[in-house]
Amino acid sequence: xNGELVVVDDVADAFSGRVIEAFRNRxxxxxxxxxxxxxxxxxxxQRLAADGGDRVDWWQVDVYWxxxxxxxxxxxxxxxxxxxxxxxxxxxxxxxxxPMRCDDGPDPYQQRVAQAGRLDLVHLGLGPDxxxxxxxxxxxxxxxxxxxxxxxxxDPTGKNPHRRMTLTYSGIARARLVIFTVSGAGKAGAFAGLxxxxxxxxxSHVQADQIVWLVDHAAAG
Numbered sequence: 001x002n003g004e005l006v007v008v009d010d011v012a013d014a015f016s017g018r019v020i021e022a023f024r025n026r027x028x029x030x031x032x033x034x035x036x037x038x039x040x041x042x043x044x045x046q047r048l049a050a051d052g053g054d055r056v057d058w059w060q061v062d063v064y065w066x067x068x069x070x071x072x073x074x075x076x077x078x079x080x081x082x083x084x085x086x087x088x089x090x091x092x093x094x095x096x097x098x099p100m101r102c103d104d105g106p107d108p109y110q111q112r113v114a115q116a117g118r119l120d121l122v123h124l125g126l127g128p129d130x131x132x133x134x135x136x137x138x139x140x141x142x143x144x145x146x147x148x149x150x151x152x153x154x155d156p157t158g159k160n161p162h163r164r165m166t167l168t169y170s171g172i173a174r175a176r177l178v179i180f181t182v183s184g185a186g187k188a189g190a191f192a193g194l195x196x197x198x199x200x201x202x203x204s205h206v207q208a209d210q211i212v213w214l215v216d217h218a219a220a221g
Contacts, residue, residue: 001194001204003178003211007220011040011183012047014214015123019048022121022177023056030095034064034122034167034175035087036133037079040183041125042086049090058093064113066122067134067166070102077162100165106150113149113171122167122175122208126182127160130190130201133172134164137200144168175208180215187219 008014023031035041048056065079073080080099088094100109113119124132134153135141141153149171153164172178180203182191193201 001197001213002206003180003213005213005215007215007217009216011181011214011216012043015044015179015181016047016051018179018212018214019121020052020055023052023061026120027176030060030062032062032064032116032118032120034066034119035079035083036066036123036125036181037069037082038125040181041123042082043183044123044181045083045086046090049087053091056091058091059095061094062096062098062116063088063094064098064116064119065100066124066172067164068100068102069134069162069164071162073099102152102163102165106148106152106165109165110148110150113167113174117174119175120177122172122178124172124178124180124203124206126180126187126190126194126203128186128190129157129159130193130198130203131155131160132180132203132206134160134166135169135202136160137202141166141168142202142205144170146170149174169205169207173207176210178206178208178211180211180213182213182215182219184216185218188221191215191219192221
């Protein structure tokens, strides 16, 4: 597996600390933060909102998403809704917020990510099938042209519902720092496969300047 493994008691607490540290050490005045989805991400953002309210200048933060389900923004399955409820509404500010809009297709978001240049921090999760963002095993997005940063994608098995928009490997590789958060025994099988280097798990192919895996004891096995 690529990156540094850190086994922690509390994934959300460790994530919050790493984000605050990355913000403090940012190379430029602004800071680009790419959000994820799922219940582990929700806990991470709630903790970050509690810890970082006065330790992060949110007016310096541009917020992006790494993937999105093609559902309305107020749908319970929306990653945008999760990010707003768990983080943005709690901190009350951000310099700019760039949600993904499936109806617009991937090209506008491709241009947005390209204009951003380097992404300071990309947050990713891990699915039980080894997917990350919306890069599913056997899906077309895994073979996207290196020049594509954002594509539409679907899970060919149907286990993960909804059509998606997602960063590609090339999009993620623009990150200075990728933080994976992995929590719970339900992720132990996929994480064990990553540690064995199983090539059919999409998360195993993520590249960035720095990758950190924050994994709790249940997921680490």
